[in-house]
Amino acid sequence: MLSTLNTTADTPGHDPGSIAGGACVQLRGLNHWYGSGTNRRQVIQGVDLTINPGEVVLLTGPSGCGKTTLLTLVGALRQVMAGSVQVFGVELNGSSRGERQHLRRSIGMIFQGHNLLRCLSAEQNVQMGADLLPDLSYRARRDLARQWLRAVGLDDHLGKLPHDLSGGQKQRVAIARALAAQPRLLLADEPTAALDSRTGREVVDLLKGLARNQACAVLMVTHDPRILDIADRVVRMEDGRLIDRGDGERLWGADRLPDRGPDAIEG
Amino acid sequence: MTSLWRRRRIPLAWLLLTRQPGRLAVALAGIAFAGILMFMQLGFRDGLFDASVTIHKLFDADLVLMSPRTMSSIGMAGFPRRRLVQALADPDVVGTTPVHWNLMLWRNPETRLTRSILTIGFEPGDPLFTDPGLREKAHVLNQQGRVLFDERSRPEFGPIGTWFRQGRTVETEVAGKRVRVAGLVALGPSFGADGNMLTSRETFLRLMPNTAPGSIELGLIRLKTGSDRLVVAERLKQLLPDDVAVYTKQGFEEFEKNYWRSSTAIGFIFTLGAAMGFIVGCVIVYQILYSDVSDHLPEYATLMAMGYRLIHLLGVVAREGLLLAVLGYIPAWLAGQGLYSLVRNGTKLPAYMNNERSLLVFVLLLAMCMGSAAMAMRKLADADPAEIF
Numbered sequence: 001m002l003s004t005l006n007t008t009a010d011t012p013g014h015d016p017g018s019i020a021g022g023a024c025v026q027l028r029g030l031n032h033w034y035g036s037g038t039n040r041r042q043v044i045q046g047v048d049l050t051i052n053p054g055e056v057v058l059l060t061g062p063s064g065c066g067k068t069t070l071l072t073l074v075g076a077l078r079q080v081m082a083g084s085v086q087v088f089g090v091e092l093n094g095s096s097r098g099e100r101q102h103l104r105r106s107i108g109m110i111f112q113g114h115n116l117l118r119c120l121s122a123e124q125n126v127q128m129g130a131d132l133l134p135d136l137s138y139r140a141r142r143d144l145a146r147q148w149l150r151a152v153g154l155d156d157h158l159g160k161l162p163h164d165l166s167g168g169q170k171q172r173v174a175i176a177r178a179l180a181a182q183p184r185l186l187l188a189d190e191p192t193a194a195l196d197s198r199t200g201r202e203v204v205d206l207l208k209g210l211a212r213n214q215a216c217a218v219l220m221v222t223h224d225p226r227i228l229d230i231a232d233r234v235v236r237m238e239d240g241r242l243i244d245r246g247d248g249e250r251l252w253g254a255d256r257l258p259d260r261g262p263d264a265i266e267g
Numbered sequence: 268m269t270s271l272w273r274r275r276r277i278p279l280a281w282l283l284l285t286r287q288p289g290r291l292a293v294a295l296a297g298i299a300f301a302g303i304l305m306f307m308q309l310g311f312r313d314g315l316f317d318a319s320v321t322i323h324k325l326f327d328a329d330l331v332l333m334s335p336r337t338m339s340s341i342g343m344a345g346f347p348r349r350r351l352v353q354a355l356a357d358p359d360v361v362g363t364t365p366v367h368w369n370l371m372l373w374r375n376p377e378t379r380l381t382r383s384i385l386t387i388g389f390e391p392g393d394p395l396f397t398d399p400g401l402r403e404k405a406h407v408l409n410q411q412g413r414v415l416f417d418e419r420s421r422p423e424f425g426p427i428g429t430w431f432r433q434g435r436t437v438e439t440e441v442a443g444k445r446v447r448v449a450g451l452v453a454l455g456p457s458f459g460a461d462g463n464m465l466t467s468r469e470t471f472l473r474l475m476p477n478t479a480p481g482s483i484e485l486g487l488i489r490l491k492t493g494s495d496r497l498v499v500a501e502r503l504k505q506l507l508p509d510d511v512a513v514y515t516k517q518g519f520e521e522f523e524k525n526y527w528r529s530s531t532a533i534g535f536i537f538t539l540g541a542a543m544g545f546i547v548g549c550v551i552v553y554q555i556l557y558s559d560v561s562d563h564l565p566e567y568a569t570l571m572a573m574g575y576r577l578i579h580l581l582g583v584v585a586r587e588g589l590l591l592a593v594l595g596y597i598p599a600w601l602a603g604q605g606l607y608s609l610v611r612n613g614t615k616l617p618a619y620m621n622n623e624r625s626l627l628v629f630v631l632l633l634a635m636c637m638g639s640a641a642m643a644m645r646k647l648a649d650a651d652p653a654e655i656f
Contacts, residue, residue, distance in 0.1 A: 028641075077572055077653040098576075104652075105574030115569040115655060118285035123279050131276050132574050138275040161286075228285065 022089050024185055024217040025051040025074055032069055032085035032240075043069050045240040047083070053184070056208055056218040057227060061237035066219045068189060070237070073218060075107055075187045076100035088184065095153030105132050108216070110188040110207070114170045116162040122149060122173045123158040127181035148176035152206055168199035175207055179214065186211055188220040197226055204230055268631035280586035283559065294555040301548025302599025303606065305541045305628050310607055312537035314618035319527045320520040321352025321617070322385065327397040329400060329496050330366070330503065331519040332486030335512040339526035340385075343368045345482035350402040350511045354486070354503055359494040364393040366485035367471045367478070370460065374440040382423055385460035386414075386441070393463075394489070404450045408467040413449035414441070418463025418566075419615060427451075442474045456615050457526060486511075491559070522580040541631075548635045552591060556643035560584060564650050572652035581644050588640030593635045600625060610611050 032044035043066040051057050059067050071076045073085055073092070077100075080093040090103055108129075116125045126145035133141065149158060152172040162170055171191055178186060191207065192200030204220075204227045211218045220231075228234055236243055284291050289315070319340070332351060336344035351363045367388030372381040389395050391405040407413055416437075418428035428451055430437045437448040446466070456464045472478055490499055496515045503513045514522060528534045567580050603620060610618040 028638055039339075072653045075572070085376045101571070101574060104572060109572050111566075111569070111655060115565060117569070119281075119282045120277065124282070127277055128279075128570065129573065173469075175574075256426075 022084070023050045024053045024055070024088065025049070025219065026083040026084070026086040028069075028086075029136050030070075030075060030085060032066070032072065032078075032081050034069075035113050040174060044073070047237075047240075047242055049235065049242060051185075051219060053217055054210065054215045056230060057220070058231040059221045059237060060223065060228070060234060060235045065224075065237045066240040068238050071187050071189055071219065073228065074185075075109060076103045100147050103154070103172055105181060106184050107178065108183030108186040110171070110174050110178050110186065110191045112190045112193045114162075114167075114174040114194075116170055116173055116177070116223065118162055121159045121161055122154060122165065122169075125162070125173055126176045129173060129177040132181045139247070145176075145180055148180045151179075151210060152176045167194050168196075168203060171195060171199075171203050172206065173235045175203065175210070179216070180212055182214070184214075184216055186216050186218045186220075188222075190222055190224075191220065192224050192227060193224065199262070200224060280583045282589060283563065283583070284587055284590055287559075290555065290559070291594075294552065294591055295598065297551030297555070298548055298591055298595025298636070299602065301544045301551065301604045301635065302596055302628055302632050303394040304547070305631055306599060306603035306624070307606060308540035308544065308608070309624055309627065310603070310620075312534060312541075313456055313617070313621075313624065314351050314610070314616040315533055315537075316524045317617045318456070320523050321455045321457040322387070322460075322463060323516075323520045323523055325396045325398065326366075326455065326485075326487055326516065327394045327489065328516050328519075329490040329494075330488040331514045331516060332502055332503075332507075332511050333487065333514065333519070333522075334484070335509070336354045337484070338530075339459065340368070340457070340523055341370065342557060343484040345479055345484055346486075346511045348481045348483045348486075349456045350507050351483070351486040351488070353507060354488055357499060357502060357506065359499045360488055361492050362391060362394065362489040362493050364379075364487040364489075365396060365483040365595070366395070366487060366528070367468060368472075368484040369475060370464075371442040373424055373462065373464070375423065376427075376430075376437065377425045377438040380423075381472075382461065384441070384462045384464055384472065386471060387463065387465050387541060388468045389465070391467050395487070399497035399630065401420075401452060401465075404452065405465075407449040408465070408470065409468075409633055410449070411473065412444075412446050413466070413470065415450045415452045416448045417454040417463035417465075419453050419455045421456055421615065424462045436443075440455045441538030444474055446470070446474075455617070470656070545631055545635055546633070549639050550635050551568040552588070552639035553642050556584060556587060556640055557646055559587065560646045564646070565645060565655055568650040568652045568655045571650060572655060580647055580650070584640050584644050585637065586649065588636040589633070592618070592629075592636035595627050595636075596629050596632050599628070603628075 027047050027049040028046055030047040031042065033042050035041060046072065049222050059070065063068055067229055073080055074087060076087065076092055076095070083093065085092040087103060088106065090099070092100065117128065120128065122144070123145050126148050130136070130141040130144040136144070146158065149155060153244060154169060154172055154173055154176070157165060162173070165173065188207065190205060195203060208218070208230045332346065332354065334344035334346040348365050351365055354360055355363060369386055370383045371386045373384035374381045391408040395401060408415065416427045416431070421545060425439070427448055429435055431448055431451055433466065438445060452465060456462060500513045500515055507513070569578065570580060607618040607620055610616055
């Protein structure tokens with residue numbers, strides 16, 4: 001079960017810039033545990049997954065099945081314990097803090113709770129994303145921020161602080177912020193969870209459209225059955241394993257199974 | 268310039284502080300209070316030390332002779348006047364002035380209460396102070412029983428200046444003997460004496476009949492322009508016997524300040540007061556910055572998840588500390604100016620805002636804010652980007 005494959009043979013190179021033809025994300029035999037000693041339990045069990053550039057992949061499954069952990073591992077937010085995680089051809093197993101931090105600049109993240117900076121206006125929040133781009137003047141970065149806010153339909157709310165915006169507007173600002181850094185991979189954790197169904201639909205449609213224009217791959221964790229149709233591929237996870245793959249409609253039927261929860265997982 | 272423009276970022280530290288004006292106001296009030304406390308304590312301390320040499324500074328002298336038994340201006344011992352005559356033998360010495368110096372009891376002519384006054388006795392024809400104004404007034408002292416009263420003495424000595432200006436004959440009792448105020452001078456109270464008066468050698472000896480004959484408390488020595496004070500002082504030390512000590516004028520002032528510094532608790536008390544201000548300020552700034560970092564922890568974690576480096580976030584906290592220091596210093600400095608003028612008017616202590624102290628307090632405030640920021644930064648280590656999903 002403990003497959004610690006560090007396969008680098010099929011990677012096109014370690015430079016994130018030269019991934020032409022290569023996978024955007026490649027997971028091989030990924031395992032992850034929480035806790036230590038007798039409390040140690042396995043949350044990811046031998047996961048293999050490939051995401052191609054520009055692909056929109058939805059990750060579903062009962063709560064506690066390890067979806068978010070998988071997202072944090074792909075997002076270079078957590079040290080890989082066993083197995084291989086390659087993002088843009090860079091192996092994350094054994095990566096340093098600095099390497100992961102640098103890689104994260106090419107990964108956009110959208111959170112359930114939008115996580116905007118409360119003290120910054122919508123425009124400034126988006127510019128925090130654009131500020132990560134090298135070799136751009138302040139004005140160019142500000143124009144970029146405005147451009148992205150226009151793209152998400154918030155041209156009239158540039159100067160508003162997050163607490164003056166509605167939930168859907170905040171999530172749009174978060175999308176603009178994530179895309180302003182020109183990522184090649186977008187990770188989203190239940191971006192529609194705090195939104196009503198119509199707003200949620202609008203947000204994911206927007207997200208997909210903009211990501212597609214940027215040729216940016218998307219890995220989105222969701223519980224929301226109404227948005228599965230935007231996916232190129234739906235991946236279902238249960239007890240730390242990917243149990244099936246295929247089109248969204250077929251998979252969704254399996255979600256009616258009782259939720260086993262994380263405690264049932266053997267460590 | 269272009270590279271600066273390229274590196275320009277959203278002023279996150281500034282926005283974090285100013286978007287919570289209530290908290291910022293509390294922080295600035297705390298820092299300004301700490302700054303004011305430090306300005307006051309250090310101002311008092313330096314003012315007191317400076318005040319101890321108010322009169323010392325006025326003397327027209329390059330070198331000063333004192334008895335080696337003299338410890339401070341409040342207890343001057345005498346030495347033979349002959350030593351001053353001997354000093355004249357040195358080729359660089361161009362002039363000397365023997366000076367009597369003692370504290371006497373002055374009776375307030377209004378309330379009849381007595382108070383200790385510093386009395387300086389000199390030959391009215393001799394140069395005493397560098398200020399030439401005295402020379403014109405000194406001749407009135409040739410008449411016995413006449414004194415020049417320092418109008419900047421504390422008011423407890425009586426309304427001498429006002430009375431004298433009104434043309435009244437101001438007579439009172441000094442050391443049990445009648446004297447008449449024949450003029451006013453402006454010297455200023457010092458730490459050891461609340462008031463001063465000048466008189467002739469003759470009057471002085473009449474007021475202090477127990478003074479040993481030929482004994483003086485101070486000997487002022489003036490040198491040829493261009494001569495090296497330290498070299499001449501060294502020569503005089505060789506020339507003169509052990510019953511006299513030779514100081515440069517600066518050394519004479521230092522000697523007096525050092526007495527108050529080392530043999531009284533003044534320096535300790537006021538430095539401790541300033542340290543208290545520093546510590547109180549540290550606690551306030553630390554509290555403000557710590558709660559600021561704690562409140563924004565998910566946001567800091569988000570920035571790290573976006574790819575911002577930890578050092579960038581530490582920079583934000585450091586800039587917050589810097590801004591607090593600068594913004595808190597301005598009201599502290601202004602309030603310090605105001606309080607110094609209150610002190611000057613209320614106590615006649617020479618409390619002035621000087622560059623040295625302005626800089627010192629700024630550096631202390633900066634250290635306070637940056638130190639507190641460094642402490643608050645440790646909280647940033649809790650910002651784990653993996654926990655924000």
